[in-house]
Each structure stands twice: as structure tokens, then as C-alpha cells.
Amino acid sequence: MTDGSPAGHEPVLAREALALLHPAEGESVLDATLGLGGHGLLFLREIGSSGRLVGLDADAENLSVARERLQDGASRCTFIHANFREIERLDLPAFDVIFADLGVSSPHFDDPKRGFTFRADAPLDLRFDQSKGTSAASWFASATEEEICNVLREYGELREAKRLASALYAEQRRGGGLGSTGAVRTVVEKVSGYRANELLPRVFQALRIAVNDEMGALRAFLDTAPALLRGSGRIGIISYHSLEDRMVKNAFRDLATPPRDPRTGADLHAPEYELLTRKPVVPAPEEIERNPRSRSARFRVLRRVSPRH
Numbered sequence: 001m002t003d004g005s006p007a008g009h010e011p012v013l014a015r016e017a018l019a020l021l022h023p024a025e026g027e028s029v030l031d032a033t034l035g036l037g038g039h040g041l042l043f044l045r046e047i048g049s050s051g052r053l054v055g056l057d058a059d060a061e062n063l064s065v066a067r068e069r070l071q072d073g074a075s076r077c078t079f080i081h082a083n084f085r086e087i088e089r090l091d092l093p094a095f096d097v098i099f100a101d102l103g104v105s106s107p108h109f110d111d112p113k114r115g116f117t118f119r120a121d122a123p124l125d126l127r128f129d130q131s132k133g134t135s136a137a138s139w140f141a142s143a144t145e146e147e148i149c150n151v152l153r154e155y156g157e158l159r160e161a162k163r164l165a166s167a168l169y170a171e172q173r174r175g176g177g178l179g180s181t182g183a184v185r186t187v188v189e190k191v192s193g194y195r196a197n198e199l200l201p202r203v204f205q206a207l208r209i210a211v212n213d214e215m216g217a218l219r220a221f222l223d224t225a226p227a228l229l230r231g232s233g234r235i236g237i238i239s240y241h242s243l244e245d246r247m248v249k250n251a252f253r254d255l256a257t258p259p260r261d262p263r264t265g266a267d268l269h270a271p272e273y274e275l276l277t278r279k280p281v282v283p284a285p286e287e288i289e290r291n292p293r294s295r296s297a298r299f300r301v302l303r304r305v306s307p308r309h
């Protein structure tokens with residue numbers, strides 16, 4: 001096996017993920033966002049010949065790249081093409097380690113056919129799973145101006161959301177539609193002039209989060225995944241957006257807080273989980289220099305401490 005970092009792909013916060021999640025010989029790991037198998041390969045090495053890795057990805061193409069990369073350990077792996085929002089329905093066993101590295105992978109940007117990049121003209125898709133759901137082009141066709149504005153403001157953190165939404169909505173209604181990445185790019189350029197290159201990544205990020213319902217998927221994952229931990233199992237999530245990080249932070253904090261008697265306010269029993277990260281772990285400056293895409297990463301980890309009540 002290689003060190004898990006083929007050219008152009010270094011797993012984000014790899015050292016920190018191994019140190020905090022501490023996958024040990026013989027343990028079982030669920031990598032809920034297998035991607036290109038970068039972290040998966042490192043986990044597989046730590047859990048050795050008696051460990052098991054279940055790898056999930058919503059993107060069938062990424063999953064087959066990962067399958068190829070992990071083929072030396074194939075007998076210890078299970079690959080599942082699924083959205084992690086569905087884990088409750090997948091009838092999975094309990095795990096020692098659960099991991100998710102949210103968001104996009106490099107091939108999403110590098111392959112213009114996927115419609116994730118505004119740098120090439122292509123159909124406006126942006127779905128992780130092209131076998132289901134609605135492409136960004138179809139989303140635009142039925143979105144109201146207000147919905148577009150909310151998505152740009154919340155998920156793109158764009159101060160210009162209102163002006164952009166108004167122009168995008170008008171373009172959609174004009175008949176030409178917003179079927180391609182180029183059409184969106186042209187509208188953003190018209191509205192924001194020389195600032196277009198600064199705004200375009202955030203416009204596309206916002207569309208991607210909306211089209212894949214990334215917040216809804218994360219909510220469902222946070223509601224179900226911790227219960228899949230066994231013994232003193234650990235769950236760790238790397239997020240790249242402040243809204244996602246807030247969701248992870250709040251969910252982990254709630255799980256690590258003792259439940260209270262609503263009448264007396266007294267603690268009912270010790271919490272089932274403890275936080276292993278009081279503050280989010282962020283990449284070291286050297287990692288950001290080597291891999292600029294890691295710069296917004298925030299990693300939080302929770303450990304199960306007591307049997308269920």
C-alpha cells in the first residue's frame with residue numbers, strides 16, 4: 001500500500017484523524033464519505049488483517065476509484081453506494097470508529113461533465129449522486145427568486161445574494177434558462193463585474209449544498225450515526241462550511257451533556273458520550289500550504305463512554 005496520498009490528493013487532517021479516532025488492530029470502521037479512499041487506506045492499515053472497513057459514498061464514480069485503490073485489502077472492505085443520510089436503513093453493524101469528511105472531492109472540480117466548476121462550460125448538474133435527485137438546472141427551473149436568494153445568502157454567505165438572485169431568476173424566466181455552468185457564470189459576471197471570480201466559487205458552493213441537501217443529510221447523519229458506535233467508539237467529522245461546523249458542534253455538545261430532569265433540573269445520569277475536541281482541530285499552516293483546499297477544514301470528535309440507558 002502507498003501512503004494514501006497519490007499525486008494531487010492528500011487526505012485532509014490525516015495525522016489528526018488517526019491520532020484522535022485511533023483506529024486500532026482488529027477494529028471496525030465506517031468511512032461514510034469514502035471519496036477516493038485516502039483516509040480509508042490509512043484506516044485500513046491501522047486496523048490490520050483482522051479489522052473491517054465499510055466505505056460509503058453517494059458518488060458511484062468515486063466509489064469505484066476507491067475500490068480500485070483499496071483492492072489489496074478488499075477482503076476486509078465493504079463498499080456501499082449510498083447517501084450517509086440513509087445509514088439507519090442500511091442495517092449496518094456497530095462500529096468502533098465512524099468518520100465523515102464532508103463535501104466535495106477533487107474529481108468533482110476536475111471533471112467539467114459533473115457541472116461543479118464554473119471554469120468550463122458544461123451542463124449545470126452538481127449532484128454527488130447522478131442516479132437520483134434534481135440537478136441544479138432543474139432546481140433553477142422551479143425555484144422562486146426568494147429561494148434562490150436564501151440559498152445564496154445562507155450557503156454561499158454572499159452579501160450580494162439579492163442582486164444575484166434577481167438576475168439569475170430573470171435569466172431563468174427569459175426562456176434561455178440556466179442549463180449550463182456558463183449561463184450562471186455569465187449572469188454573475190454581468191452583476192458583479194471584476195469581482196465575479198471572487199463570487200463564483202461561493203455561488204457554486206451554495207448551489208451544490210442546496211442541490212444535494214447537504215444540511216439535511218448531515219442532520220440525519222448526526223441524528224443516527226452516534227447510536228451506531230459500540231464500546232468506547234469514536235465518531236469524527238471534518239466540515240468545510242461554518243453552518244456544517246455549527247451543526248456538528250451543537251450535536252456533539254448535546255450528546256456530551258447529561259440529560260436533565262425537566263422538573264428539578266438535576267442531572268438524570270452521566271452522558272453517554274464525551275467530547276475529545278473542545279475546539280475544532282484545524283490544519284497546520286504547512287498542510288494549508290501543501291493543500292489549499294484544506295484551509296477551511298474543521299474537525300470534531302466525540303467518544304462513547306458508557307453503556308446505553
Ligand SMILES: C[S@@+](CC[C@H](N)C(=O)[O-])C[C@H]1O[C@@H](n2cnc3c(N)ncnc32)[C@H](O)[C@@H]1O
Nearest residue numbers: 033035036037038039057058059083084101217
Ligand atoms: C471530501 S470527499 C472525501 C475524501 C476522502 N476522505 C478521501 O480521503 O479520499 C467527500 C466525499 O463525500 C461524498 N459525499 C458527500 N456527501 C455525501 C453524503 N451525504 N453521503 C455519502 N457520500 C457523500 C462525496 O461524493 C465525496 O466523494
